[in-house]
Structure formats: structure tokens, C-alpha cells
Amino acid sequence: MAVISNKSLGKPVTRRAVLGFGVLGILGIAFGSAISDKLSGLFSKLSPNNPLSNILPGANGFEIYTVSGFPTESTSAYKLSVGGLVNNPVTLSYDDLLKLKATHMTKDFQCVTGWRVPNVKWTGVRLKDILDIAGVKNSARAVLFRSFDGVYTESLTINQAMRADVIVAYSMLGTSLTEEHGGPVRLYVAPMYGYKSIKWLSAIELSSTVVPGYWENLGYAVNAWIGRSNGRSDPPVD
Ligand SMILES: Nc1nc2c(c(=O)[nH]1)N[C@H]1C(S)=C(S)[C@@H](COP(=O)(O)O)O[C@H]1N2
Ligand SMILES: [Mo]
Numbered sequence: 001m002a003v004i005s006n007k008s009l010g011k012p013v014t015r016r017a018v019l020g021f022g023v024l025g026i027l028g029i030a031f032g033s034a035i036s037d038k039l040s041g042l043f044s045k046l047s048p049n050n051p052l053s054n055i056l057p058g059a060n061g062f063e064i065y066t067v068s069g070f071p072t073e074s075t076s077a078y079k080l081s082v083g084g085l086v087n088n089p090v091t092l093s094y095d096d097l098l099k100l101k102a103t104h105m106t107k108d109f110q111c112v113t114g115w116r117v118p119n120v121k122w123t124g125v126r127l128k129d130i131l132d133i134a135g136v137k138n139s140a141r142a143v144l145f146r147s148f149d150g151v152y153t154e155s156l157t158i159n160q161a162m163r164a165d166v167i168v169a170y171s172m173l174g175t176s177l178t179e180e181h182g183g184p185v186r187l188y189v190a191p192m193y194g195y196k197s198i199k200w201l202s203a204i205e206l207s208s209t210v211v212p213g214y215w216e217n218l219g220y221a222v223n224a225w226i227g228r229s230n231g232r233s234d235p236p237v238d
Pocket of ligand 2: 065111112113193194195
């Protein structure tokens with residue numbers, strides 16, 4: 001695969017990523033990275049609810065979203081901590097996740113801004129299986145998720161987290177999760193809008209109350225059921 005040095009990202013990126021970040025990349029080369037960094041910052045503040053976000057189209061119909069750059073972590077360094085109100089706090093490596101029972105799903109991905117990618121192949125471990133390993137205490141009512149981007153967070157109630165269609169995903173679109181889609185590991189919450197599916201997942205914390213996530217603090221619904229929240233009338237998913 002062609003590797004092109006892209007000034008605006010400050011490191012070599014793959015051709016696929018350059019296609020995704022083409023506009024900012026070209027501006028970065030034409031005007032220097034300072035301006036494209038400012039544009040990146042502007043984009044971050046505007047997404048995901050502004051049409052300008054369309055300047056970063058991804059492959060397969062996805063838009064690539066980030067509020068805090070593109071953090072990198074190798075599969076060998078990757079760690080997922082599970083803590084808070086659990087009986088056995090654990091830290092799982094990427095290999096640990098691969099050894100757990102795999103769940104495969106083919107389901108749509110729907111962003112609250114309106115774009116939808118049908119029939120996406122996902123593979124990962126049911127969140128429920130991971131929570132069962134850690135042993136959720138009776139006092140736990142909610143799950144908080146952190147990203148190793150250091151900024152993005154998400155939340156689910158215990159009941160939502162235990163659903164069979166909520167997975168800790170390491171594969172998407174038929175390949176290992178790419179960096180831009182949140183690799184090595186992201187959450188996939190099939191029945192909810194895309195902002196629930198936190199990328200670059202690093203920590204799962206059980207808590208006594210729901211702690212609203214990044215976009216939820218900015219006004220988006222905490223219970224982000226597709227078609228039943230955020231004032232949209234999309235058909236509900238199964
Ligand atoms: N860490 C992190 N996760 C995130 C986001 C983000 O900005 N940062 N954006 C969310 C939103 S609004 C959507 S629609 C999806 C987009 O997933 P994609 O970038 O793989 O297309 O990621 C979600 N997870
Ligand atoms: Mo989104």
C-alpha cells in the first residue's frame with residue numbers, strides 16, 4: 001500500500017487515510033500545517049452536527065469522526081481496563097480479547113446527522129461477556145467508557161450494556177479495525193446512533209449512575225435509540 005507523508009497529520013499515513021483527509025491534507029501542503037491544524041480544530045468543534053464534517057469522507061460510505069485527533073496504539077501495547085463497581089478488576093490485552101468467544105454481526109451504522117452505512121460486518125466480544133468476567137456488583141447501574149484519545153467518553157445503562165447486540169469490536173468491514181475507525185478496539189452499539197460506538201476504547205468503568213458522554217454533554221440524547229431519540233424519524237432497527 002502506498003504510504004504518503006501528510007504534513008497535516010505530522011506522520012506518514014496510508015493512502016486510504018489520505019483519501020479520507022484529502023482536503024485538509026492538500027491545504028496543509030499548500031498553506032502549511034498551522035492553517036490545516038486550525039481547520040482540523042474547527043472541524044472537531046463542528047462535527048458531527050455540521051455539514052462541514054462532510055469534507056472528511058471515509059471509505060465505504062463512512063464519515064470519519066474524531067473530536068481529538070487520531071491516537072495510535074499497537075495491538076501488542078493495547079490494554080482494556082475493566083474497573084469501578086466490579087468484583088474482579090481486570091485488564092485485557094488484544095490477544096485476550098481474540099481468545100474470548102467471537103460474535104459476528106452484519107448491521108447498519110447510523111450517525112445522528114443522517115448518514116447510514118448498511119450491512120456492515122462487525123466482529124468482537126459481547127460486552128456482556130467482558131462484564132461477566134469482571135463480575136458486576138449489584139450496586140452498579142451504568143457503564144462509562146473511555147477512549148485513549150483522552151477526551152471522548154460514552155455511557156450505557158447496565159441493561160443496555162448487557163444486550164447481545166453491543167460488542168467490543170476488533171474487526172469491521174471484514175478487516176481488523178483501522179486506526180481511523182478506532183482501532184485496535186472500539187465499541188459497537190448496534191441499536192443506537194453512531195456516537196455511542198466510542199473509538200479507541202481503553203477503559204470500561206462500572207458506576208452507580210449514568211455519566212453522560214462527550215456528545216451527550218453537548219445536548220445529544222443519552223438513550224440514543226435509533227429512530228426514537230434526537231427528534232429523528234428513522235425506522236427503528238431490530
Ligand atoms: N473516540 C471517539 N469516538 C467516536 C467519535 C469521536 O469523535 N471520537 N465520534 C462518534 C460518532 S459521532 C460517530 S458517527 C462514529 C463514527 O465512526 P467512524 O469514524 O468509524 O465513521 O464514531 C463515534 N465514536
Ligand atoms: Mo455521529
